[in-house]
Amino acid sequence: MVQNRSRWDEVTDMMDVKSVSLGRYLAYWFDKSPRRTLHYMSYYKFASKIIGKNKRVLDIGCSEGLGTYLLAKECGFATGIDLDEDAINTARSNWDSSNIEFICNDFFSMPAGSWDAIVSFDVIEHIFPKHINRFWKGVLGNLETTGITIIGTPNETSQIHASSVSKKGHVNVYSMDRLEEEMGKYFHHIFCFGANDEIVHTGFHPMLHYLFAIGCKPRKSGGKECK
Amino acid sequence: MNDKHLNEKELWSEVASMLGNRSKSFGRHWSFNYRNDPKRLAFVLSRYKFAAKMACKNKSILELGCSEGIGAPILSEFALQYTGVDSDEEAINTAIENLPDPRFRFIKGDIFDGSFGQHDTVISLDVIEHIFEKYEQQFFNVILASLNKDGICIIGTPNLTSESYASSGSKAGHVNLYDADRLAHLMGQYFHNVFLFGMNDEVVHTGFLPMSHYLICVGCYIKTQRETNGTE
Numbered sequence: 334m335v336q337n338r339s340r341w342d343e344v345t346d347m348m349d350v351k352s353v354s355l356g357r358y359l360a361y362w363f364d365k366s367p368r369r370t371l372h373y374m375s376y377y378k379f380a381s382k383i384i385g386k387n388k389r390v391l392d393i394g395c396s397e398g399l400g401t402y403l404l405a406k407e408c409g410f411a412t413g414i415d416l417d418e419d420a421i422n423t424a425r426s427n428w429d430s431s432n433i434e435f436i437c438n439d440f441f442s443m444p445a446g447s448w449d450a451i452v453s454f455d456v457i458e459h460i461f462p463k464h465i466n467r468f469w470k471g472v473l474g475n476l477e478t479t480g481i482t483i484i485g486t487p488n489e490t491s492q493i494h495a496s497s498v499s500k501k502g503h504v505n506v507y508s509m510d511r512l513e514e515e516m517g518k519y520f521h522h523i524f525c526f527g528a529n530d531e532i533v534h535t536g537f538h539p540m541l542h543y544l545f546a547i548g549c550k551p552r553k554s555g556g557k558e559c560k
Numbered sequence: 561m562n563d564k565h566l567n568e569k570e571l572w573s574e575v576a577s578m579l580g581n582r583s584k585s586f587g588r589h590w591s592f593n594y595r596n597d598p599k600r601l602a603f604v605l606s607r608y609k610f611a612a613k614m615a616c617k618n619k620s621i622l623e624l625g626c627s628e629g630i631g632a633p634i635l636s637e638f639a640l641q642y643t644g645v646d647s648d649e650e651a652i653n654t655a656i657e658n659l660p661d662p663r664f665r666f667i668k669g670d671i672f673d674g675s676f677g678q679h680d681t682v683i684s685l686d687v688i689e690h691i692f693e694k695y696e697q698q699f700f701n702v703i704l705a706s707l708n709k710d711g712i713c714i715i716g717t718p719n720l721t722s723e724s725y726a727s728s729g730s731k732a733g734h735v736n737l738y739d740a741d742r743l744a745h746l747m748g749q750y751f752h753n754v755f756l757f758g759m760n761d762e763v764v765h766t767g768f769l770p771m772s773h774y775l776i777c778v779g780c781y782i783k784t785q786r787e788t789n790g791t792e
Contacts, residue, residue: 382766383755385744479752479781521710522780524614524755533766535613549753550710550781 356397356423366496368530373400373454375531376543380452380483381407383547388449391475393440394456398424398433404452405433412448414438441467446475454485458503465505469519473551482548484516488527491542509538512546520548587628587654596727599761604685606762607716607776608634611683614778615712619680622706624671625687629655632664635683645669645676674702682706685716689734696736700750704782713779715747719758722773740769743777749788751779 355363362369377400384390388408392401395413397420405411405428414436415421421437428435438444440456441464451472460468472482489508492500507515509525516523526533527541538544586594593600608631617638623631626644628651636642643665646652652668659666667676671687672695682703691699703713718726720739738746740756747754757764758772769775 379766385754385756481753522712522753524778535610535764547755 351427353427354423355399356420358417358420359397359399359423370399371531372528372543374403375533376400376454376485376528376545377403377452378407379526379528379533379545380404380450380454380485383483384408384450384452384481390450390452391446391448393443393451393453393472394459395424395435396420398428398435400452400454401435402428402433405430408450412436414440414443416440440471443471443475447477447480448475449477449480451476451480451482452485453483455487457484458486458506460505462505465515469515473519476551478551480551482516482520482551484512484544484546484548486512486544488539488541488544490539507544509541509544509546512544516546516548519552521550521552523548584658585654587651589648589651590628590630590654602762603759603774604630605634606764607631607685607759607774610757610759610764610776611635611681611685611714611716612637612639615681615683615714615780622676622679622682624682624684624703624706626655626666627651629659629664629666631683631685632659632661636661636663639663639681641665643667643676643679645671647671672698672702674705676706678708679706679711680708681712681714683714685714686718688715689717689737691736693736696746700746704750707782709782711780711782713747713751714776715743715779716774716776717743719769719772719775721770738775740772740775743775747777747779750783752781752783752787754779 359370381404386409390404390408390411392404392411392413395401395415396417398413401411401413401424410432412434413424416437416439418437421435424435457465457468476482486507487495489506492503492506495503509527513523513525524547525538526535526545527538528543528545529541533545612635616635619639620641621635621639621643623635623642623644626632626646627648629644632642632644632655641663644655645667647668647670649668652666655666688699707713717738718734720737723731723734723737726734744754744756755778756769757776758767758769759774759776760772764776
């Protein structure tokens with residue numbers, strides 16, 4: 334018994350790292366809908382696998398950076414950007430390694446960059462349709478010519494099941510068809526995936542809970558050249 | 561329920577009459593596969609479904625190594641045209657007999673001939689592992705020659721790590737098995753964007769690749785000749 338105890342101590346010694354805390358957003362979701370954290374992490378895992386290793390990734394709408402850290406760890410380097418100061422402060426307090434950074438800024442006045450990949454989950458449904466072109470131009474203006482963009486957003490058809498808090502902010506909810514068509518204006522190639530809970534697949538679009546679209550080969554007409 | 565029917569059998573015969581009276585038969589290859597391991601039909605159709613969802617909507621499709629054309633209906637559900645090529649004459653004849661769709665074209669030919677027109681998407685499942693490494697580049701030359709400027713290529717092949725579980729029949733033909741890294745590296749010579757997926761049974765996923773039974777690689781954004789040579 335004594336020996337077991339000391340072995341466990343050795344194990345806990347190995348786990349002696351700085352604690353991670355959830356801020357007001359993630360703590361709320363963790364209490365209210367703990368499964369959502371699972372789904373959210375699975376979306377980021379999917380993105381990290383699509384992006385691959387040794388890439389520089391921009392996470393637009395990173396909130397408290399829980400997923401940004403996964404991108405940094407799996408892909409090499411990640412920057413999270415969010416307009417919410419509380420969320421960014423939580424993110425910064427959790428992660429301070431050299432392969433991750435956070436910027437508090439809105440998505441319309443981002444400094445131009447040159448990223449291998451841009452990830453943006455749960456953002457476009459919060460952007461008024463009349464401003465969405467500015468969002469896409471921001472994305473294209475920050476992407477390498479061979480860069481890819483992964484957009485995630487809840488499916489229009491799932492909204493009757495959404496909580497009132499979720500619905501409140503959703504001013505521009507997409508169907509797969511509309512997402513594909515809209516992104517097709519900015520990218521030559523669009524690959525569509527969806528998720529039900531944590532499972533990412535390529536099943537029947539109207540029954541997907543969550544939508545992903547991967548855009549590749551940015552169109553010149555929609556990118557930096559376009560003011 | 562409709563009470564004008566006297567009984568369930570009559571109801572069913574009305575349903576059946578709506579289904580037409582065509583039949584199809586598997587050829588030698590798929591009859592063997594089905595009798596030997598019926599699960600395999602699910603796995604193979606799932607690969608085609610994934611390919612269809614990735615790059616077939618409103619596109620012209622070329623399949624290199626189509627065998628009996630078992631993937632053609634799924635690939636063409638959203639596609640404009642489908643061309644299948646295989647060197648196995650018997651398999652091609654089965655495909656032509658079973659699938660008389662005007663959008664389908666089946667060609668008995670050597671895939672290395674490469675004169676199958678230009679397409680939006682080239683799909684080749686379970687072919688590359690049968691091609692000796694020294695002809696690998698020639699195989700990709702055919703793929704690239706068959707692709708439009710904004711073409712997409714989808715390659716599927718069993719994972720090298722699954723080889724110890726393969727049947728002796730499968731093993732006999734596998735002269736060039738890939739692991740995920742080598743497949744990604746090869747595709748990366750020809751495409752700027754390469755996406756790797758793993759499959760276990762009929763499930764396509766992005767999990768840990770060394771434990772994936774089967775690999776599917778999607779390539780898009782074709783490199784120029786110079787960019788391709790530069791990656792060597």
